[in-house]
Amino acid sequence: MHPGIKQLFLFFLVFFFALSLQSQVPGFYMKKEKRKVDLPFIDSNSLIILPVSINGGPEVNFLFDTGVKSNIFFSKTLADQMDMQYTRKLNLVGADGKTVLSASVSPNNHFDLGPVEGIFQAILVLDEDFLELEKVIGIPVYGVIGHEFFKNNPIKIDYDNASVGFYKRTALKWRPFGFRKMDIEIDGNKPYIASTIRQANGPDLQSKLLIDTGANHGLLLNMETSEDIVLPETTLESDLGRSLGGDLFGYVGRVKRLGIHGLKFRNVITSYPEENEFSEVIIGTGRNGSLGSDVLNRMKIIFDYPRERILFKKGAKFSNEFKYDMSGLMVRVYSAENKRFYISQVRENSPAHRQGVEAFDEIITINKIPAAFWELSDITDLLRSVEGKVISLELLRRDPEDETASTLHKITFLLEEQL
Incomplete structure (x- = not known):
């Protein structure tokens, strides 16, 4: 072979071998080379939910969450039906220091999102669906996709149009018109930003915050991370939700202002979870809290992990305005498929509590409209809509001593702003 031809042959051999290696690196990639593709998402209280097919199986809904390191699947039964292969078992200790979750590790799975695919994806498959997200979100959600989706490519979250933009890795060398640029810190595969917070009581804070697209709060502050974090005078004691770390309890109030690189958010609803055994881990990250979807949904955001920045x-x-529930009710779903809703909690001295609503009452109608015509997100919006609005409920209350016996209760109250 002629030396020049031989060198050219070796060059192309190395080039194609390099491309082959690149395509084998675990991550998410476009199936066809383009500058950008768009993935429409399901918007449920500003959480980002996309249908994903795993290993050629049927599409199931996944929550896309910057606050999670690993991909997680909630249904061991469904994972077995998808022929996922497991290599080992893990025991995960929750934030409450008591909850132990067992999970199986499944490596080398293929994720199909239409124009985007994830290759060689590892998944933690929970032996028990501890989160029960369907009850909280109102639609079936079978898992969470975290850092792997964001790590290699710029990702645009457009809450206004319910769309995720997946960019070519080399795109966005220059800042798009109208966008601000801010550095982020990627620590433990999670993104953090700096912010300024003007409290209702207490000094101004310079805070490190986790960007958490999988949380539906606005701002969350961990009081144990700084003695300067002070509860507002007006707060409500509340169940703050459930995570893989366990149940969170604490208080809800407001801060006067949250500043993010020139953008100012005023009177932001803020959660203050109680200190627990997981607090040492939070303190170890150096963060003071997190930003959730109730703040993030007010922006168009491009996560650019490779360049450690957001636009x-x-x-x-x-x-x-940042609004909070004015009824005192926490509504959950028995079955999203059959549209059955129930009251999981009633806040003491709230409008609903004073009129006799009880936990575990099933909702039959809301303002004379049958429950089957409502979505959970619409009920949430209604109960935080306008002070003084009339809410009429028909509730089915079962006898705790006789499961076959029940009574129908008609209750009316006015929404009342308490924060």
Whole structure:
């Protein structure tokens, strides 16, 4: 072979071998080379939910969450039906220091999102669906996709149009028109930003916050991370939700202002979880809290992990008021398929509590509209809509001593702002 031809042959051999190696690196990639593809997502209280097919199986809903390191699957039964292969077992200790979750590790799975695919994806498969997200979100969600989706490519979250933009890795060398640029810190495969917070009581804070697209709060502050974090005078004791770390309890109030690189959010609803055994881990990260979807949904955001930055600008909801529930009710779903809703908790001295609503009452109608015509997100919006609005409920209350006996209760109350 002629030396020049031989060198050219070796060059192409190395080139194609390099491409082959690149395609084998675990991650998410476009199936066809483009600058950008768009993935429409299901918006449920501003959480990002996309249908995903695993290993050629049927599409199931996944929550896309910057606050999670690993991909997680909630249904061991369904994972077995998808022929997932497991290599080892893990025991995960929750944030409450008591909850132990067992999980199986399944390596080398293929994720199909239409124009985007994830290759060689490891999944933690929980032996028990501890989160029960369907009850909280109102639609079936079978898992969480975390850092792997965001790590290699710029990802644009457009809450206004319920769309995820997946960019070519080399795209966005220059900042798009109208977007601000801010450095982020990727620590433990999670993104953090700096912010300034003006409290209702207490000094101004310079805070490190986790960006958590999988949380539906606005701002969360961990009081144990700084003695300067002070509860507002007006707070409500509340169940703050459930995570893989366990149940969170604490208080809800407001801060006067949250500043993010020139953007100012006013009177932000803020959660203050109680200190627990997981607090040492939070303190170890150096963070003071997290930003959830009730703040993030007011912006258009591009996560650019490879360049350790975010690009962002105001969205259509930027000037909307931060609203909190005015009924005192926490509504959950028995079955999203059959549209059956129930009251999981009633806050003491709230409008609903004073009129006799009880936990585990099943909702039959809301303002004379049958429950089957409602979505959980619509009920949530209604109960935080306008002070003084009339809410009429028909509730089915079962006898705890006789499961076959029940009574129908008609209850009316007015929404009342308590924060």
